[in-house]
Amino acid sequence: MAAKKLRIMSAVFVGISFFLFSQGYGEELKLVPKKRALNVSDSAPGTTVGTGWSTKENPQEAVKEAVEMALEGKQDKVPDFAIIFASSGSDMEAILSKAKGLFKNKTKIYGGTSDSRAVMTNKGFAKATDRAYEYAKMEGKRSLAIMTVTSQDIVFGVGSANFADYPSVQDGSKDAILNAIKSAGKSPKELPQAILVTPARGLEEEAIEGIERVVGRSTPILGGTPGGPTFAVFGENKVYEKGVSLAVIYTKFSAGYIFEGGFDVKDPSTGIVTKVDGQAIVEIDGKPALDVYDAWLGGEIGKLCKETVRFDLVRGLLTLHPLYRKYASSNGKGYSLFSHPWPRDKTLVERSVSTSTKIKVGERIYLSHGTWETLMNRVGNLPKMAKMQGRMDMNAKPIFGIGYICAGVLGTIPETERGKLPWMINYTNNDAPFIASFTWGEQGYFPGIGNKHGNLLTSFLVIEDKRQR
């Protein structure tokens, strides 16, 4: 009897202890994102802008979905102008064909491939894959973005060229810009507010040169090299691997643009390029370029490859420490044109540094530094910077924005952070529609200096109707 009571008492004590022990808190918080209320109202009377995206693998379905999204709520289902960026590896011909079909061959289409990882609009970061380069095709993940514009006040013209059809890239580009101007119903004497360009990789400087032969060096050219690892640009009816797709914008509205990298340019390390080979710097100050570079970085390259050569790590390191050239306008404002360096030889035996830009012998190059944080902030602030450049009201909502963001920059940003980019841009862009491609080279305009091609840069254009102020 007593032992039974003792057992009961012990059981009660253990039970209470277990109860207390098991008494914690409830289920851990699991938040489910709410639906966003996007401000998709048009910013200018007479101008309708829409954006859409799709991650469907089937190109026709992707185009259809993105176009439907872009034109949702719009009366006119055949826009004047459409920009299409699709992740590398996409069937660009099918995309062009479908888009033209949907737009009844009446819409002027400009665009090309974005980096295999993503495209972006104000409606979100459309991720195709986490990986880049040669993995894109293998994984079969695709993304596509479109921006459509119908406007009484903005005139677009598109042109393209397959460089293979021309004696030089410059000729092809010249022909393409002339076609674009003609497409806009303008004469070559009428300079557009801005030119959007997507030139073939490695031929960017030549393409710019060809365009400037028509519009001069004072017309801003903003663009981006198609994203890889497979490259393509849209022609009027075809897709070119080595060609240029461009668009001209004529409007009385204000245009603001920005072309910069966001890297820290205070490092004193500098040298003169003494030997080049194409887009590769062979020597700096007469020494192997990679050795000089490594010295500037305090031997970091050597440390990474102490035991075994880790090309991917070296490339990652160098992405955040690009080389740049300085330019100064007549009014004294300085600009930095960055080049994305990486060892030309993956084994690091050959000590040249590739840059994706054509740096000439005798040019002075400098070392810059950056972090993914600074680059991400820079992307987020692109519309703001563009508006500042265009002397626009910071609180005004642009009509639209077009961005070219270096894929290298994207690569430095952790995957978990990339999705924030469109929402950061939306804020500084006052929720105006925009489209952006992740490019393998960027083109932009340094006021007072001219149009340049560089790497690890971001180029952004905003158009604002100042009448709305």
Place this chain on the structure above:
Amino acid sequence: MKLFWKIFISMFVSFVVIVSSISYIISAKQISDAEKRIIEQKKMMGSFLSKEVEVGYFESKWPFESLNKLSHHEGVLFWWIVRDDGTIHLADNASFMGTLAHDYFPQIAGTTEKDYIFFNRKQNCGIFFTPLETGRKKWSFWFGFSMKEVSDRKREIIFLTTIVSLCALVMLGVIPYFAIKHFTKPIQELTASAETIGKGDLTHRVKIESKDELAQLAHSFNKMTDDLQKTTVSKDFVDSIIESMIDALVVVDPNEKIITVNKATFELLGYGEELLGKSVETIFPDGEEIYLKERILEKLVQEGELRNFETHLQAKEGKKITILFNGSAVKDRDGRILRIVCTARDITELKRAEEALRDSEYRYRDLVEYSQYLICTHDLKGQILSLNQGAAKNLGYDQSFLLKKNIRDFLAPDARSGFDAYLSTIQKDGAAEGMMLVQTATGEKRVWEYNNTLRTEGVTEPIVRGMAHDITEHKQVEDERERLIKELQKALAEIKQLSGLLPICSGCKKIRDDKGYWNQIEEYISDHSEAIFSHGLCPECLKKLYPDF
């Protein structure tokens, strides 16, 4: 419950309560401290980050690296930088950017308190909120953190406290266990001794080696046992008596359950120990329950005892046994019945003997009653003590009438004078025989020949066994016979003269009379006696005379 357990459980329960209370207080304090510490940590973290965010706001350079580290910080569920309109400007998860913070936590809407911590225990989280110093636009910084750390810590504390408490309780249980056992051992021994003695073993003594009050108690107890032993019959002795009883003993409780039986009961009824605990009805024949209850138990309850009540028991194999039942109720001071003690004596043989005796008596009575002899007993004064019907009938009186009468009164008046001599003879010689002349109710005189004896053994007063038979007729016959004898003697005398002096012809068998004449034998005998001859042939003569017949 034993005293040991009472003390132990009381102490142990007290320890449990004390230890539990202390454990609870310590746990609660530790949990509270842990909670506060974690909250302070989160506050510091949030406050520090919010400063970075403020700087980032003004420089348009958000501290993504710090925020990213925050995202990966253990226990951090989310972080948000919220615009003045409530829109989430930046978030760890981009899916939340552009949505409204207050849609998720309406409780925090309108909060302006700096470094405010909102607890949502239901969702196991806390939310740090602080407004940012962003000038006119009041942005805010939020981050949610899991309370899992707290709950884990809480579990840890409770687990540790429980283990420590259990250890403490084990120690606090073991020490009193042995202490109480040590102190209660003499009491247990006293209890055991009391039980032993209570069972009747008065030789048992308590062994207490200490010198405390318990030892004194034990000493007193032993002394009491000594006294008891001197004055009390031990239980063994009683048990022996009970076991040696020839009569069956059954002790029944007030619920009519059998609680004690003796060996004789087992032998009588053929049951074993299984009888104990059963209803007393078990040992009574089927169908006698009402009888048992109304005649035995009720009487026992009402009167307290029942003596020599003849009834039946039923043995295990079903045999019905006639018994003489005696029962008594053992009552307490309030008159409540505690036990009913019953004894049963098997009187089957006795009944059989009684029956035999009754038969024998009947036969003898019948023999005496219907004997042709006149049988009676009388005292030495002649007072009739008993007599049979034959005697009464012979005298012509009713049998009951004659009892207590004196024999003298029924003697013929001329014979009464010899009665005293008769009494004297029988008293003296122990026997007397002879004839007495009695006078019947009708006045007829009859002769009784008696042969009486004196009985002195087995009786308080000598009595006379009287045995007589009426010889009146016999007497008359005898008298007649006497007369006939006399006549015969006379005739015999005549027959003797005839046979002694008769000369008979050897040839013709004629007898010569006194006169000298030869007479035919038949004529002579017929003339000289009463004899009459009838004639016939003997077989030889027949054969001789009538050979052809």
